[in-house]
Amino acid sequence: MKKLDKYIMGLLFVGALILAFLPNKRYAYHQIKSKDLLYKTNLNLRYYSTDDIAKAIISKDPSILLIDVRTPKEYADFTLPGAINVPYDSITNTKNLSYFKQDVYNVVMFSNGSSLADEVWLMLSRMGFENNFVMKGGLNQWIETIIRPPRPTNLAGQKEWEQYEFRKSASAYFGGAGGQVNSNPTAPTPTPVVVPQKKTGSIGGCE
Amino acid sequence: MGPLFPQNIITEPVNLLIAVLIGTGFGFALEAAGFTNTRKLAGVFYGYDFVVLKVFFTAAMTAAIGLFFMNYFGLIDLQLIYYPSTYWLPTIVGGLIMALGFIVGGFCPGTSFCAASTGKIDAITFVGGVFIGIIGYGLVYTPVFSKLRASGKMGRVNIAEWLGISDGLFIFIVTIIALVAFVVVTKLQAKWNAKRSDEFLDDLGLDD
Amino acid sequence: MDKSKKYMNPYLAGFIIGLMMIAAYFFSGEGLGSSGAYRNITLWAANGIAHNAIANDDYFGKFIGSGVNPLNTWLVFEMLGLIAGALISAGFHNRLKFEIVKSPKITNKTRLIAALIGGVLWGVGTQLGRGCTSGLIMSGMAVNSLSGYIGLIAVFGGGYMFAYFVRKLWI
Numbered sequence: 001m002k003k004l005d006k007y008i009m010g011l012l013f014v015g016a017l018i019l020a021f022l023p024n025k026r027y028a029y030h031q032i033k034s035k036d037l038l039y040k041t042n043l044n045l046r047y048y049s050t051d052d053i054a055k056a057i058i059s060k061d062p063s064i065l066l067i068d069v070r071t072p073k074e075y076a077d078f079t080l081p082g083a084i085n086v087p088y089d090s091i092t093n094t095k096n097l098s099y100f101k102q103d104v105y106n107v108v109m110f111s112n113g114s115s116l117a118d119e120v121w122l123m124l125s126r127m128g129f130e131n132n133f134v135m136k137g138g139l140n141q142w143i144e145t146i147i148r149p150p151r152p153t154n155l156a157g158q159k160e161w162e163q164y165e166f167r168k169s170a171s172a173y174f175g176g177a178g179g180q181v182n183s184n185p186t187a188p189t190p191t192p193v194v195v196p197q198k199k200t201g202s203i204g205g206c207e
Numbered sequence: 208m209g210p211l212f213p214q215n216i217i218t219e220p221v222n223l224l225i226a227v228l229i230g231t232g233f234g235f236a237l238e239a240a241g242f243t244n245t246r247k248l249a250g251v252f253y254g255y256d257f258v259v260l261k262v263f264f265t266a267a268m269t270a271a272i273g274l275f276f277m278n279y280f281g282l283i284d285l286q287l288i289y290y291p292s293t294y295w296l297p298t299i300v301g302g303l304i305m306a307l308g309f310i311v312g313g314f315c316p317g318t319s320f321c322a323a324s325t326g327k328i329d330a331i332t333f334v335g336g337v338f339i340g341i342i343g344y345g346l347v348y349t350p351v352f353s354k355l356r357a358s359g360k361m362g363r364v365n366i367a368e369w370l371g372i373s374d375g376l377f378i379f380i381v382t383i384i385a386l387v388a389f390v391v392v393t394k395l396q397a398k399w400n401a402k403r404s405d406e407f408l409d410d411l412g413l414d415d
Numbered sequence: 416m417d418k419s420k421k422y423m424n425p426y427l428a429g430f431i432i433g434l435m436m437i438a439a440y441f442f443s444g445e446g447l448g449s450s451g452a453y454r455n456i457t458l459w460a461a462n463g464i465a466h467n468a469i470a471n472d473d474y475f476g477k478f479i480g481s482g483v484n485p486l487n488t489w490l491v492f493e494m495l496g497l498i499a500g501a502l503i504s505a506g507f508h509n510r511l512k513f514e515i516v517k518s519p520k521i522t523n524k525t526r527l528i529a530a531l532i533g534g535v536l537w538g539v540g541t542q543l544g545r546g547c548t549s550g551l552i553m554s555g556m557a558v559n560s561l562s563g564y565i566g567l568i569a570v571f572g573g574g575y576m577f578a579y580f581v582r583k584l585w586i
Contacts, residue, residue, distance in 0.1 A: 008265065008426040009389060012382055015272040020379035024367075025279045026286060211445035217442065223492045225442045230496020231503070232435045233447060238504035240428035243422075244516050245530075249585045251571075252578035260431065261425035263553065269433025270557035274440060281466035282441075289445040291555055293562040294545065299546025302569020304536050309570065310532010310577045311584070315548040316541060319534070320494060321501035326513040332527050333534040337450075340538015341457045348474035356543055364561040374559050381556075389426075412421035 046121055047136040048108050050145045051163065054170040056108075057081055065105040066073050066135075069120050070112065080110065080142070081174070090122050100129045110135040110142075209283035234321050236262075243322035245313025245329065248410050252310060254399050256411050257392040263384040271378045296359030312336070436557050438465065443489050450541035452494040454478065458464025472544075490550075495528035520584050529584055544569075 048056075056064045057080065066083035068075045075085040086096045088111075100107060109117040109132065117134045124132045135142070144150070149167035152160040212222040240262050241247045250256025277283040309315060314322065314333050322330030344352060367377035400408060432447075458478055462469045462485070469475050478485065485491075486583050505511040517526035541547045544566060546555075552570060555563015 002424065004424050005426050007387075008430050009386055011270055012265070012272065013386060015276070016268065016375075016379040016382035019275055019375035020373075022275075022279050022373070022375045024373050024375075155318055209441040211442050213444040222443050223487075223489065224473065225438075226489045226492035227499070228498040229435050229442070229447070229509045230437050230493035230498075231500035232431060232438075232496075233493070234497035234500025234502075235504045236423070236428045236431040236435070236500070236501055237497075238501040238510070239423035239508065240425055241423075243510065244506070245500065246518060246585060247422075249578075252574050253582065253586055255586070258422075258425045260427040263548075265426050265429025266432035266436060267553050267556040269430050270436035270440075270553070271559065272448075273433065273437040274557055275559075277437070277441070285558060287444060288440050288558065290558060291545070291551070291560050291562045293560065294566065295561075295565055298544045298551070298562055298565045301540045301542075302566050303540075303573040305540035305544060305547065305578050306570045308533040308536030308540055308572025310533075310574050310575040310581055312530050313584075314530070314533065314537075315449075316453055316537055317447075317497065317547060317549045320449060320497055324498040324501045325511055326495060327506035328513060328515045329517065329526050333530040333537075336531040336534020336536075337538040337541075338534075339531075340535040340540075341454055341542060342461070342538075344539045344542045345457075345472060345474045347470075352543060355472065361561070365559050366561040366564050367559050369561055377495050385430070397561065404446075 016041045028080055036050070041122065041125075046125075046133050048133050050057045050142045051166070053080070053110075053135050053142075054146050054167070054174075058170060058173055063106055065099065067099065067107055067109045068111070069109050069117055074112075078139070080139075088116055091120060091123065095125060100124050100132055102131070106131050106133060108135050111138045113138045113140050147174060208281065210288050211279070213287050216245050233317075234324075237299040237318055237321050238325065241412060242318040243325055244411070245306065247321075248315075249310065249320065254395060255403065255407075256413060257396050260392060261389055264388070268378065268382045268385055272382070275374050275378060290363045293364045294359045295358070295361060297356045298359070300355060309414055361389065432553075433557075436554065439493075439554075443458070445489060446550065446557060447493065448490050448546060448550025448554060449494060449497070450537075450547040450550055452487070452490040453538070454542065455488055455491055460495075520586075521584060525584070529561040 310398040319333040552566040
């Protein structure tokens, strides 16, 4: 063996030896630049309207995953059909994080108003996760628009009447007839297993 | 810090320029090691020239050790690189087909490209063959290959994680195996080549 | 002239390639490869000739995407560099000439037919296996991917399995 051979082999050996004792280092998230985050926030692209969500639930849209970020007690009292509960203070548990880290579903979070869900969205975006959205106005808006839709005024146009008709039938679907809000009678439909997928920054390779 | 392009730290034109530079280094090393010569390449399977084993494992382990060190010190975030998905079945079948191609044709796509650029006519033929193979594959894809190609999906699997050990420990084990292999094959090659003609050894640039 | 100076020390060559692999991941986020470039070149040429057929094709359709030129990818540019590097090294070592490299025991014709068959097999194998030795195996091993190691065993194991039957080509 020549000297160079031994030198390189020795280098590999020492390097690998040290590496053997180092623990795994997996960055759970990467920092998004604040400039980008501000831009994203201002664009307001994160919002789904209550109408969108009503349509998604009725049509059993499989690409939407509803997540109630309030406390478990509030969740048990009333929630949207099919929503799962991930309380805002346990978002960062690795088990729960997998809901937000994947790129299969669009996650729509909601709370009573908008502010709690918005804060969670901000936190998740800061960690670099995409595919997370907020239902605008939260459950308060839900009740005001879907469960008890306001009757359009005489000045309203065709579109608003159509929207009202949709909301009225949605309201009936959700058991809101007569302005009564029923607590969720059945347990949410079992959500399919969300496979935690590592977020990668690039698509490429030999594939 | 890294990877730079996925985080838009460098622009695409710069990224592509760097690709050319990296390719140049790669091509230079391949040619310099003699990988444009199919007899040297096939030697690993017959025991007269183990250059492929030495180059390949040194390269893979250098890269692995380097990357995982950099990941540990924050110089690169391995979560952001293109991480391949594992499809065990088509990889095995494809691998066997590639193996046959290797032992018959003597090249792999990368080395053949280098060799073709330096004038090796058999390499040019080989490169043509690869294009034909790809077109043929596409033509009969739906009836013949589509099911196989999509089968065996395991997602992105890290082998160390899969085995339940740390990345570093796994790399260490493979490195040790490689280093032992280097010593062993060097001895074997010398022993077996003692009986070969000088002309044969000269062709392949081997010591006697 | 010392015969052993004809070729670079294999460990050194491997070390350099390893460094190139690290650079590839560090700058571009992807590893070295080559079969992807072959596919892209094929796509580009076929797209130019028979665009509709390609765009609607079950296999190739998904690589064409929204009008993105398949030649405008990292791998294709890496291959350009490959040519340059090979030319420089061959020029430096006086290996730049048109020739057929083969065992003296077989004819040129045999060698060329074998090369063609080998190429076709690689064309099929790389698409099925999602890569070649550098892209699938080496780049995979560099990041501890299971796919790389499966590829390693399949390709090199397979090589040893088939070697005996075609030994006349080499020894």
